[in-house]
Amino acid sequence: MDAICIKDLKKDLKRSMDDSRFEHTLGVMYTSAALAMRHGCDLEKAMLAGLMHDCAKCMPNAKKLKIAEKNGLEITSLERKNPFMLHAKVGALLAKKKYDIDDEEVLGAIRWHTTGRPDMTLLEKIVYVADYIEPKRDKAPNLPLVRRLAFEDLDEALFRILSDTLDYLGDSPEDVDATTKETYDFYRERLQK
Numbered sequence: 535m536d537a538i539c540i541k542d543l544k545k546d547l548k549r550s551m552d553d554s555r556f557e558h559t560l561g562v563m564y565t566s567a568a569l570a571m572r573h574g575c576d577l578e579k580a581m582l583a584g585l586m587h588d589c590a591k592c593m594p595n596a597k598k599l600k601i602a603e604k605n606g607l608e609i610t611s612l613e614r615k616n617p618f619m620l621h622a623k624v625g626a627l628l629a630k631k632k633y634d635i636d637d638e639e640v641l642g643a644i645r646w647h648t649t650g651r652p653d654m655t656l657l658e659k660i661v662y663v664a665d666y667i668e669p670k671r672d673k674a675p676n677l678p679l680v681r682r683l684a685f686e687d688l689d690e691a692l693f694r695i696l697s698d699t700l701d702y703l704g705d706s707p708e709d710v711d712a713t714t715k716e717t718y719d720f721y722r723e724r725l726q727k
Contacts, residue, residue: 543585543633551592554670559588561668562661569660572685576657583643583661586635590625598624612711619711622648649713650696652720659688666695674698693721 548556566584570577590598595617602609602620605627613619626645629635643661646654650662666674667681674680675698683691696718703709 540581540585547585547589555588555592558668558670559585561670562587562664565664565668566660569664569684573656573660573688575660579637579640579657580660582635583640583657584664586625586629586633587644587647587661587665588621588625590621590628593624601627610711612708619648622646649711650692650717651713652716659692663688663691663695689721689725693725696721
């Protein structure tokens, strides 16, 4: 993925996002790049995945649901009740079909940036963490600690984000995506070993 392509993608995304979402997107792209440099991940893939992670976020919820149904994407009951949660799945599809991104690693990072998944790839972890710590974020708990951890121990930062997310959402099954809980359990067990 060359710089010209990133530049073209930025222009297109700027037209399809509101200003604050676009600023956040650029923040995630640059934070993903910094984390990629720190942790030895492909820089261009990290920038591309960071840039594209929210490409479906500003799409109307009804349209997200319709696209997910039309393309046979798995829709949980929680996502059906809260179609805004589909933006990661629909975003990966959009990145592939509209933007011709065929790198499965990049598409996976887009797909899993909201819930995480057990045994994430390095790129998936980077985009997940970057989405949480990018410079415009200021409301998440323990943000200074998580930002420091992100550059020291990515698994520890990921686990802290998952823990704080589950604390914020509560333990009621109707409010928590099952994959987020599975991801939390996986990394808790990994870090305890």
